[in-house]
Structures are given as structure tokens and as C-alpha cells.
Amino acid sequence: MDISAINDEQVEILLSDLLEYYGYDFTGYSRASLKRRISRLFSLDKALSFAEFRYRIMKDNVYFKRFVEQITVNVTEMFRDPAFFKTLRDSILPALGTYPFIRIWLAGCSTGEEAYSISIILKELNLLHKSLIYATDLNPVVLEKASQGMFAMSQMKQYSENYITSGGTKDFSTYYTANYSLAKFNDELKSKMIFSTHNLVSDHSFNEFQLILCRNVLIYFDRELQHQVLDLFNESLEDLGYLALGTKETIDFSNIAKNYKRVPANKIWRKIK
Structure with missing residues (x-):
């Protein structure tokens, strides 16, 4: 043995x-x-x-x-899956731009790369000033790292390429300052972020959102827990709001599927009732 x-x-x-x-x-x-x-x-x-x-x-x-x-699984990168972020930039966030205020829940935010990616797109769409990103995770250690907004300089080349592929047009380095081996992202980007512990298994809904992202988290849950978490998201999402999941995740076969319509080409669904 x-x-x-x-x-x-x-x-x-x-x-x-x-x-x-x-x-x-x-x-x-x-x-x-x-x-x-x-x-x-x-x-x-x-x-x-x-x-x-x-x-x-x-x-x-x-x-x-x-x-x-x-x-807990903490594998992430900025603008991971650039085609997904291009859809956010071109379709989803502009549609939400007609709202007086945009509340976004990033569930399972890990070390924060996705939160900063969304913040950059919001800024470029001139929507950051009227947005709030609730970035939550079970793990307080990764939340502490996320709140610092510092990532390895060695990752910036890849992140910059992802950013450009996702539709970004600016010089990516304008969003951070180099500090030896770390890149510190501008404080403006995190000024509209709230980092908080939240356990998808046991905690309840805490607001109403127009966009919920939970990408590559459900794949680590059994089917029963997946359905429980999807019910939580459904409860937390406003009518006509959007739910985004990871590439291997779906709401098909769940209790909430009948209330949603799939956005073509991406794992994004819009709540229709």
C-alpha cells in the first residue's frame, strides 16, 4: 500500500x-x-x-x-478564452450599458485575473463608473491576493496577447506599472470591485445582478450540487440578465433551463422570465 x-x-x-x-x-x-x-x-x-x-x-x-x-481550484488567467471576452465586449456589456447601474457577480473569482479583465473592458466601454463587480470565492487566501491587483510580470506577454485577441486595442501595459517581478494594476480598475468570501454550497443570494459569471467551477461539483448552485444563480439574476459558465459547463438538464435562452457560440444564457 x-x-x-x-x-x-x-x-x-x-x-x-x-x-x-x-x-x-x-x-x-x-x-x-x-x-x-x-x-x-x-x-x-x-x-x-x-x-x-x-x-x-x-x-x-x-x-x-x-x-x-x-x-480548491485556482487556475486562471486574464482574458482566458478571448472569444468569450470578445462576446462580453461586443454584445453583453453594451446591452447592459442601457441600465442606470450594472451589478456583476463573479463567483469563484480565484486570484482575480478575470475581475480585472472585466474591469478593463468596462473602462474601455465607458461603463466602469456605473458598474460594481462583486468578486467572491470560498478561499480567503486567494481573495487577499486578488485585492492586491498584482500579478507576475512573466504572465504579461500572454495576457496582452489574450487582450488583443479579445478585441482590446490599447497598449496593455498602460493598465499596470512594473514593479520588479510583479505587475501592479491601476487602482482605478479595482475601485469598482468588492472582494468577499462566499460559499456557493451553503451561502444564500446576496443581491440582484444583471450578469453572473461562474466559469470552470461547476465541473468540480457533483450533479446535485450543480443544480443547487444554478438555482442560486437563477434566484440572484434579474430578468433579461446573463449567466456565463465555463466551456465544459451547461444549464441543460437543470431545473432553470426553461427560463433561459442560449446566446449563440458561447456558454452564455439570457434569462427570459
Whole structure:
């Protein structure tokens, strides 16, 4: 037996602990993905035994934060999937521009690259002044990073290419200042962002939005939890508002599907009633 691996029973014990001690409910997450990430951390940190690993998670608050950071998925980049952001720029946000105020919920915002991407497009469409982006995530560690607005300079070439492909026409470097190995994005971009912890599993709707984005999060949930989260989004979205999901995600087969019409060529749906 591989002593560095975590078995199914131990995964369930840890999930139960997280719910009981911290109120974090991961029970609806895909077990295969969770088990792989927990096993990786267990092996990486060279825990002597499962009992020691479990004790550290429960008793060491710093380690608990590391644990949550490692088992939640935080893979993102600015203007990821440029065709999607081009649709936002050309169709979705201009349509919302007729509203007196635009409220956007970015659920599962991770380290914030997507939030800054949306803010840049809003600024270029002259809509930032009357917009508010609620950027939420389960993980307070990534939210802290997101609120700083600093990303690796080594990523800027890729982000600039994504920006241009998504319809951007300006010099991308005007949006940040270089600080050694980091790019610090202009404070104006985050002036219309609110970063806050929100647990899609257990927390309720907290506002009415014209646009909700939750891209590449639902794929890590089981079917029952996916439907629960889609119900939450439906409850939080105004009539004629837009819901955007990731490339492998859909609202088809869900309870809310009958209330939405798909926007052609993208995983974006408009609420029709």
C-alpha cells in the first residue's frame, strides 16, 4: 500500500471535519478531484501519518488555510478564452450599458485575473463608473491576493496577447506599472470591485445582478450540487440578465433551463422570465 496516498474513507473523514469545525462544506465536490488534491498535499508536506495530517488541519489555522488553498481550484488567467471576452465586449456589456447601474457577480473569482479583465473592458466601454463587480470565492487566501491587483510580470506577454485577441486595442501595459517581478494594476480598475468570501454550497443570494459569471467551477461539483448552485444563480439574476459558465459547463438538464435562452457560440444564457 502507498503510504503517501489518502483513501476514500479518509477523504470522507476530512470533509466531515471541515464541515464540523469550520463550516466549509465540500461534500458536494467531485470526490476524484478532491482525493487527488488531498493526496498530493499529504505527499508534498510529508505528513508522517493520516492522524498527524488531520490534526494539523484542525488545530493549525495557518495550515488549514494552506489546505483549503490546495484543494480548491485556482487556475486562471486574464482574458482566458478571448472569444468569450470578445462576446462580453461586443454584445453583453453594451446591452447592459442601457441600465442606470450594472451589478456583476463573479463567483469563484480565484486570484482575480478575470475581475480585472472585466474591469478593463468596462473602462474601455465607458461603463466602469456605473458598474460594481462583486468578486467572491470560498478561499480567503486567494481573495487577499486578488485585492492586491498584482500579478507576475512573466504572465504579461500572454495576457496582452489574450487582450488583443479579445478585441482590446490599447497598449496593455498602460493598465499596470512594473514593479520588479510583479505587475501592479491601476487602482482605478479595482475601485469598482468588492472582494468577499462566499460559499456557493451553503451561502444564500446576496443581491440582484444583471450578469453572473461562474466559469470552470461547476465541473468540480457533483450533479446535485450543480443544480443547487444554478438555482442560486437563477434566484440572484434579474430578468433579461446573463449567466456565463465555463466551456465544459451547461444549464441543460437543470431545473432553470426553461427560463433561459442560449446566446449563440458561447456558454452564455439570457434569462427570459
